[in-house]
Amino acid sequence: MNLTDGLFSDTELAEIMGPKAQLSAMLAVEASLAQVQARMGLIPLDAANAIADTANSLTPAPFDLLAATAKAGIAAQALVGALKSACGDNGQWAHFGATSQDIQDTGLVLQLRDALVILESRLMALEITLGQKAHEFSDAAIPARTRFQIAAPTTLGAKIAVWRAPLRRGLERLEQLRPRLLNVSFYGAAGTGAALAPKMPDVRAGVAADLDLGSPMVPWHAARDGIVELGGWLALLTGSLGKIGTDLILLGQSEISEVSAGSGGGSSTMPQKSNPVMAEALVTLARLNAGAVGTLHQAMVHAQERDGSALAIEWQILPDMVIRTGAALRLAQNLAETLKPKAMNIDASFAQDKGAMLAEAAGFYLTRFMSREEALKIVASALKNMNDGRVKNLSSALEELAPDHDWPRILAPENNLGDAVRQAKS
Structure with missing residues (x-):
């Protein structure tokens, strides 16, 4: 926990991308796998039921898995060990034919699916609010500025329309990337499915149907373009919100003060100030995600059939990118709802320009x-x-x-x- 989490983090997204949710998602994958395999006659039905019941009720403390995860280099392996132990004699049938990355990747996809529902909902709400504001101030004349110089007249509504347009495109991009991202991973140790051949594709399809995910034939253990595409989408979105934040900072600065948005933050020593804290945070979050997506791209340089050093980049980078995007959308919604022009100051800007x-x-x-x-x-x-x-x-x-x-x-x-x-x- 950081003292700045109230600004730069997001409780709802942090919970979805956090360790408890990660463990729960992976256990859901193990439960589904056992039940699908039992239906196909690959493992005993009684064992599958016991594994599913245990997986659905098991709530290991993340702290208790730290040492085992550090030793294995992947959280799923530590969790599978805990699951097998909790299942007793039936534990021999848990995780049957899978590899740890299958479970970890599919669990991640389930987490991301939940996170994207929230991000999409917030994005849609923000797009609607900005649309309403653009209409409301469609003919409210205001100076346009290029390269920090007054250029020509525009309207506040037109400025807002420029902020809004990338959000519309963001919704389209999200719909397009979902099928490439929301896929089950079940390919076994080397990605060939040899452990359950020739049944592996059928098991994979069954788990995918059970979890409502796609089921590509080719493994994506070492092909991380879907994950990185999501990271790009997150960075594009926070970048678009960062542009809004930058404009609001400039439009609200003392010498201009043509627009107000948000409640502002006070100074510890200068009582006259109202600092644009939320707008500044949008810029910060945009820059953090811009840097993070470059690092995330490093995960695409993935050696052979599995590369722990590449996977670890995702594990360290992606959750924070999702959380930051949630925080940015939350802050942007507050700013959009409270946005209003300062007509007297706008008139003063026009007068000072002298035409x-x-x-x-x-x-x-x-x-x-x-x-x-x-x-x-x-x-x-x-x-x-x-x-x-x-x-x-x-x-x-x-x-x-x-x-x-x-x-x-x-x-x-x-x-x-x-x-x-x-x-x-x-």
Whole structure:
């Protein structure tokens, strides 16, 4: 436990990806395996029932398996030993024809399936909330900024639409990756299924049907692309949420303060401050997962039919990535629900800009009446006069250089939003 877990961790996901859930998932696989093998006549029915009953009721303390796991290098082997011991004489039929990685990988898949249900639910809720906010503020003009400089008018709704779009794609990606990820592993010691040949594919299919998983013919003991694809999805998602966090930090900083979201955190010594703690956490979580997914890719460099050094990378990296993603979605939902513009400050930003962000619009407007080169010269002169303080804003400067046009109306931010409103409502 860390003191920062309330911010960077997630209780619900931590429980699903934790050691107790891991042991429970592996025991569920052993119970299913025994019952499927009994139905196929491979082990005695009485033994299978006893193994299943024991597996379903066994609750070993993770701490008690630490030494055995350290010795074996894989938790499943330590658990199988405990299961066989608890089954007495029937223990000889437990884990029949399996290898430890079969059990550990299938158990992991069961954990991930449960975790993805929660992540998907939170992602869908966030996507809906952002959609509502985008519609609500679809025509709320706000300065757009490129490379930290004011660029042109947009709307807050259009900004939110940009945040929302990757989340929609994330839901599509999740649906696509599930069949590649949620598969049983039951291939035996070297992946050939020789111990139960020629029945191994039938046993594997039976366990898969029992656990509602896929049943590929080729082993994935040493082919970890499905796991790494999930890691990529997690990093993409937290990265998208990190972009939201970054924008909220910038939009909420003292000199801008055009948007507020979240309750903020106080300073221990400066009472005027309201620190963007949750938005900052989104950025932190995104960066942590970005680094972690690079490390997770190392697990794909998997030697021969099994490589403990590669598998250990997954065991150390993946659970935290899942938990961080849950935390990021939880924080993002809070920020999205409380998001609102500060209209007076937005108006002040427009006023302080003096219309300079409409220079592009002025240039394109003037090309209706003259060459592009002439139009750009007029706009450049107008900007110089404005910046020199000769006139108060770009509209006034253009009135002098190109009269007989309704420049205040032409350069009004709300009249230069392009497709922003439609983007926000899409």
